[in-house]
Amino acid sequence: MIYLQEKLDFLLDKYSVDTKAELKDCKTAVIDGVVTPILSHRLERRFIELKNIVQGGTLFGVSVMRVARIVNKNANIFDELYRELDLCRFILGKEIVAITAVQNENTLNVIATAETGIVCTIEISATLSDGEKPKDKHEIISQRGIACDVVVDTQLKQDSIYFFGEENKKFTDVDFELYGLSVEDIAVVRSAFQIAQNKSADLMLTFDKELKLMVEKAKESVKTGERQVI
Helix, strand or coil, X not given: CHHHHHHHXXXXXXXXXXXXXXXXXXXXXXXXXXXXXXXXXXXXXXXXXXXXXXXXXXXCCEEEEEEEEEEECCCCHHHHHHHHHHHHHHHHCCCEEEEEEEEECXXXXXXXXXXXXXXXXXXXXXXXXXXXXXXXXXXXEECCEEEECCCCCCCCCCCCEEECCCCCEEECCCCHHHCCCCHHHHHHHHHHHHHHHHCCHHHHHHHHHHHHHHHHHHHHHHHHCCCEEC
């Protein structure tokens, strides 16, 4: 976190942002003394572009958003649900109004209904070995085309540059000011910076409260087997 904090301090100084911001971990930052969830996944370029495609009019008549995410076997699947529900709201620009969930040990299947009747299907499993990077896919189906954050007919995300030799290496740089950081780390730094710059900590806390309520509704649905209205 020290290196990421150095990058965050660099941005705050470069753009003369006087709000104090200190990264606590990859999910939270202390903004002007307030512990704030940063929802860093929102700042990943693939999700920003999906949002632009959906809300910018490229897709028309969106009916379904399909999500699949596979994480480490020791991960909390409801923490992952928190992330994916937020991404559904962020990309679609719609609120989640009802949720149904079924859990089988380390797997979770969720049907979340958004405003205007859009159906979000979310499949989460915690089955990867320790150290393996999470795998996920987000697909949006509409009357006028399909958008996806993974290349068609592939299972895994591709990197920009591959170097094959005695040691195989791969590189993907997406931010000229934060060169050398991973996509996920760039999103962490950018998210904390944006919150400090826009003074939007209160808004993030509101989002966090709403998402936690949705997760609790999903847990209640698992217990009762019934659809929960939010």
